[in-house]
Every structure is written in structure tokens, then in C-alpha cells.
Amino acid sequence: MARLTINGKSYEVTVDPSTPLLWVIREQVGLTGTKYGCGIAQCGACTVHLDGAAVRSCVVPVSAAEGKQITTIEGLAGGGALHKVQQAWVDLDVPQCGYCQAGMIMAVAALLKDKPKPTDADIDAGLTNICRCGTFQQVREAVHMAAKA
Ligand code: FES
Ligand code: FES
Numbered sequence: 509m510a511r512l513t514i515n516g517k518s519y520e521v522t523v524d525p526s527t528p529l530l531w532v533i534r535e536q537v538g539l540t541g542t543k544y545g546c547g548i549a550q551c552g553a554c555t556v557h558l559d560g561a562a563v564r565s566c567v568v569p570v571s572a573a574e575g576k577q578i579t580t581i582e583g584l585a586g587g588g589a590l591h592k593v594q595q596a597w598v599d600l601d602v603p604q605c606g607y608c609q610a611g612m613i614m615a616v617a618a619l620l621k622d623k624p625k626p627t628d629a630d631i632d633a634g635l636t637n638i639c640r641c642g643t644f645q646q647v648r649e650a651v652h653m654a655a656k657a
Contacts, residue, residue: 510570514539515583525571529563530554532570533580541581541610545638552637555611556580562618581610584617592657593617596650604641612637616651625655 512519514537521536528547533539533556545553547566554566557579584591590598593616603609612635619626619634626634631651639647 514578526569529568530565553611555614593654596654600650602646608639
């Protein structure tokens with residue numbers, strides 16, 4: 509049994525404590541915005557926030573997330589408005605296939621908390637998510653737009 513707080517709601521799930529958080533979020537809780545890409549902490553498609561910090565949920569055991577605030581892409585917006593990163597993504601039409609984008613947005617939201625006005629070098633160093641569609645240039649522009657919002 510694990511007790512989790514996801515997007516401000518409490519959940520009790522019956523799983524082995526070593527189960528990756530990603531699978532609990534998707535399969536037990538039914539929030540499928542968080543994606544599976546590689547399963548080995550390389551691609552970032554599974555990025556969520558744990559107490560505000562970006563983590564790759566495919567390698568976080570559910571036991572490590574107990575007692576923390578878990579935020580997924582479904583919980584990023586608040587107060588009836590998109591998060592500024594989501595709004596920049598819409599304004600600049602960033603996604604192509606979209607598969608990597610939930611994780612990318614979660615990673616960017618965490619990056620902007622640490623570095624509210626990142627340089628291109630900060631973005632390149634802090635954003636290691638992989639996009640097979642090659643949206644990196646649009647991502648960079650959208651990060652700058654969100655930083656100005
Ligand atoms: S699925 Fe987690 S980093 Fe790729
Ligand atoms: S938009 Fe297709 S993988 Fe990134």
C-alpha cells in the first residue's frame with residue numbers, strides 16, 4: 509500500500525514499493541499525460557515534479573514519492589489558466605507529434621523555478637529531455653517567452 513498526493517488529491521494504491529512511480533501514475537491513478545519513453549532515465553518523457561523538483565518517474569520507486577507533493581502535467585495549470593510554460597507552448601506552436609512534450613513542459617517549469625531568466629546555455633545545460641521530432645529550437649524560444657511572462 510502506498511499513500512500518494514498527486515495534483516493535490518490523495519490516493520491509496522496497492523503496489524509493490526519498488527514499482528516505478530510512472531506506472532502508478534498511469535496505470536493505478538489513470539493520469540496518462542505522463543509518458544513512457546525509455547524506462548532508464550534518459551529521455552525525460554516521464555518527467556513529473558516531486559515537491560517542485562523535476563524527476564524522471566520511470567526510475568523513482570513509488571516508496572520514494574510517499575509524503576511528497578507529486579505534480580503531473582494534468583496538475584500544472586491552476587486557477588483556470590494555463591501555466592505560463594503551457595501558454596508559451598501554445599503561442600509558439602511548439603509540439604510536433606507531442607509525445608515528449610508533457611515531460612518537456614514539466615522539465616521547463618522546474619528549470620524556470622531555479623533560473624527565472626535562463627540563457628541559451630542554461631537551457632541547453634538544464635534541459636536534457638529528448639525530442640525525436642527535433643523541436644529544440646522552438647522549445648528554446650518558448651522557454652524565453654515563458655521567462656518573460
Ligand atoms: S521514460 Fe523515463 S526518462 Fe525515458
Ligand atoms: S514533439 Fe515528437 S518527440 Fe518531441
